[in-house]
């Protein structure tokens with residue numbers, strides 16, 4: 001299977017790199033600076049699951065229209081439109097497109113570019129970042145990429161994907177509840193990134209204070225209610241489950257949003273917290289803490305300009 005990864009950053013570089021390491025036919029669609037970095041340094045993964053030093057094949061936007069069987073979309077949400085324009089010529093009607101972004105709003109944009117049938121569900125659980133040399137630094141125990149049909153069915157195409165993804169160092173999981181998985185990850189990441197960014201702290205110190213835990217629970221509840229009122233298929237008891245998961249995170253665990261803030265980079269505030277506020281307004285859900293967090297993130301963005 002010919003695999004194209006759009007974006008050789010922290011997530012795309014990691015999972016695409018693991019497929020390449022296994023011997024799959026992987027190409028990365030990149031921009032000039034990253035292409036040069038990959039030529040000079042190679043695709044370097046430093047991970048608790050084993051390091052890798054790879055020489056990937058890269059292509060650039062406008063460099064032709066070679067077809068691919070599967071395309072991973074692994075950019076930040078604020079780069080999505082340009083990224084989709086770049087990848088479009090490499091997609092055919094038989095191509096399966098798998099998004100790795102956090103959130104939900106990108107699905108609308110992707111379905112405008114490709115047919116509903118081409119885009120399946122996808123997400124990843126991983127802590128990964130790029131250092132100043134462009135090396136991928138992967139620090140979490142979990143390094144899982146989940147994908148699946150919206151119907152949950154094990155179709156021929158996802159069976160073929162499973163074969164391609166099996167035996168890889170990272171964990172690729174075929175899910176029969178991918179829509180629910182994506183909403184639940186969205187609940188988790190909006191809360192975790194919102195709280196750790198607001199507090200400018202990893203999760204440990206936040207949980208170490210009584211008020212921190214109370215606010216975390218309140219934020220989970222605001223987001224859960226917003227999602228449920230907008231028809232999201234969340235499981236019963238999801239807040240208790242995710243509070244439990246959060247308590248088990250390492251003391252120094254940070255969201256990728258906080259890591260980006262620490263590096264002075266752009267963040268996905270509109271895509272994550274902002275979109276939820278729109279959904280809350282649409283259905284009349286009160287979300288005071290989410291509003292404060294969004295305002296805080298917008299002030300950070302304003303100061304970047």
Ligand SMILES: NC(=O)C1=CN([C@@H]2O[C@H](COP(=O)(O)OP(=O)(O)OC[C@H]3O[C@@H](n4cnc5c(N)ncnc54)[C@H](OP(=O)(O)O)[C@@H]3O)[C@@H](O)[C@H]2O)C=CC1
Nearest residue numbers: 007009010011030031075079082083101102126127128256
């Ligand atoms: N990092 C993490 O731990 C996790 C991240 N996520 C989510 O995954 C998504 C991707 O995040 P992440 O991998 O961290 O982001 P990164 O910024 O590390 O990587 C994104 C990559 O996309 C590239 N890119 C952007 N636009 C284009 C384009 N038009 N053509 C080609 N390449 C392009 C960027 O390249 P360039 O260098 O040219 O800008 C960059 O290398 C986000 O939604 C994030 O929330 C989810 C789970 C964990």
Ligand SMILES: CC(C)(CO)C(=O)C(=O)O
Nearest residue numbers: 124125126127189255256
């Ligand atoms: C919480 C985590 C690390 C899980 O994958 C994540 O998605 C992020 O920080 O963006």
